[in-house]
Amino acid sequence: MTWFKNxxxxxxxxxxxxxxxxxxxxxxxxxxxxxxGVNKEWKSGTKHFRAGAKLYCFPPLWGDxxxxxxxxxxxxxxxxKITVVIKSNLVTNWRKQKVYDQFxxxxxxxxxxxxxxxxxxxxxxxxxxxxxxxxxxx
Numbered sequence: 001m002t003w004f005k006n007x008x009x010x011x012x013x014x015x016x017x018x019x020x021x022x023x024x025x026x027x028x029x030x031x032x033x034x035x036x037g038v039n040k041e042w043k044s045g046t047k048h049f050r051a052g053a054k055l056y057c058f059p060p061l062w063g064d065x066x067x068x069x070x071x072x073x074x075x076x077x078x079x080x081k082i083t084v085v086i087k088s089n090l091v092t093n094w095r096k097q098k099v100y101d102q103f104x105x106x107x108x109x110x111x112x113x114x115x116x117x118x119x120x121x122x123x124x125x126x127x128x129x130x131x132x133x134x135x136x137x138x
Contacts, residue, residue, distance in 0.1 A: 020116055023105050023108060023115055024099070024116075024124055026057040026127060028055050029053065030055060031046065031051065031089075031091070048073070048076065048084050050076055054073060056108070058108065059112075059113060059123060059127060068085050068087055069086065069088045070113075071083070071085075072104055094128060096124055
């Protein structure tokens with residue numbers, strides 16, 4: 001049975017690599033400015049990301065109505081992408097986008113994010129529609 005397992009793992013890992021040249025992902029940008037602190041002073045971007053930074057947003061992972069979201073992005077002080085949880089109101093310009101970055105693809109797949117399936121695309125479309133409709137009425 002071990003030989004079958006080895007062949008199966010080789011086949012599935014090759015198929016995994018070949019099928020994931022891209023995924024569809026919910027993408028947004030870090031806000032230009034936000035209110036901060038008790039004195040309500042204005043700050044640029046977020047604690048972790050510069051204003052306008054491209055953020056790859058995970059699907060809802062817990063039941064808070066997408067108030068806080070897990071994102072991948074290039075931080076202020078590094079050249080390596082990081083994954084953090086931020087408030088969704090710190091993200092603007094929501095859109096659906098093909099992503100070819102292997103770090104983003106692998107991080108999404110390994111952490112319950114978007115993948116290459118039709119089901120994932122349908123969920124993404126519903127979420128995007130909800131986000132753009134809710135934000136346009138505020």
